[in-house]
Amino acid sequence: MTARVLIVEDEPIIAMDLSISLTGRGYHVFSASTGREAIRLALQEKPDLILMDIILQGDMDGIEATENIRRDNDIPIVYMTAHTDDATMHKAKATRPYGYLIKPVNEYELYSTMETVISRHAFEQHIRQNEENFRLLVENAGDAIVIVQDLSLIHI
Numbered sequence: 001m002t003a004r005v006l007i008v009e010d011e012p013i014i015a016m017d018l019s020i021s022l023t024g025r026g027y028h029v030f031s032a033s034t035g036r037e038a039i040r041l042a043l044q045e046k047p048d049l050i051l052m053d054i055i056l057q058g059d060m061d062g063i064e065a066t067e068n069i070r071r072d073n074d075i076p077i078v079y080m081t082a083h084t085d086d087a088t089m090h091k092a093k094a095t096r097p098y099g100y101l102i103k104p105v106n107e108y109e110l111y112s113t114m115e116t117v118i119s120r121h122a123f124e125q126h127i128r129q130n131e132e133n134f135r136l137l138v139e140n141a142g143d144a145i146v147i148v149q150d151l152s153l154i155h156i
Helices: 012-024 035-045 062-072 086-093 107-140
Strands: 004-008 028-032 049-052 077-081 099-102 147-149 152-155
Touching: 004 012, 004 035, 012 028, 028 035, 035 049, 035 062, 049 062, 049 107, 062 077, 062 086, 077 086, 077 107, 099 107
Parallel strands: 004 028, 004 049, 049 077, 077 099
Antiparallel strands: 147 152
């Protein structure tokens, strides 16, 4: 399966360079230059990963866009920014990003981060689904569920 990546970057040359590079690596890429456009595309396209700049065109920065996207969607977001001051880092950290890459981003660091994030997110979704299945099983069981290990009763 080809991973779908939303690039949110207000510098057209950087966005185009990233898009060409990621497309060359087999990713399906689409991009936005504003926070509002990023929210719309995230809802519409359901990407596997969002690469989010913090400073964007328009009235909404990348952190606010991330908060809006994360409110209704389970999409991993990695910040890519030149801003490393403590206030920005603290504000960004509150949105629970999957990563924070400093521009200019090393190509190999970008790809390894992306692959790690996509794999981690898929694993977390699998775990959540298993937990939900187990919860439903226990809640809807008509009979008692008993766990026996090494001939000892573990749980009822």
